[in-house]
Amino acid sequence: MKPYCMTVVKYVLPPMRALIMNELIEKYGLRKVDIAKGMSVSPAAITQYQKGLRGGSFIDEVSESAEVMEIISDISEKIAAGDVPPNYLMAKMCDACKKIRNEGILCELHGEEFQDPSLNDCEFCYDEE
Secondary structure, eight states, X not given: OOOHHHHIIIIIHHHHHHHHHHHXXXXXXXXXXXXXXHXXXXXXXXXXXXXXXXXXXXXXXXXXXXXXXXXXXXXXXXXXXXXXXXXXXXXXXXXXXXXXXXXXXXXXXXHHHTTXXXXXXXXXXXXXX
């Protein structure tokens, strides 16, 4: 069996980055190059997020979680302010991932990704805080 983290990296991290990018543009008016630097990605990646080439497939599911969107707003605010330690951003991304897992958003997708329907009934993610 493969860990849920593999599913998160493929399906959850890109939409979270896209949502952060959108907020940095819409709410804070940051330029693409500044967003790329703040998010530690390339300007080309930002362009792909803007065009929906990255992060578009699971963005609705991620954005339906009010708690995750609150974390995304907090991350965006810190990036826009400029001086944010990488450890803080990593911890916040992990918090968002935990929320997504605790809300069961990831379960069906994880089962489909690894062709293991038993993962649909898994309760592993619900036990972590």
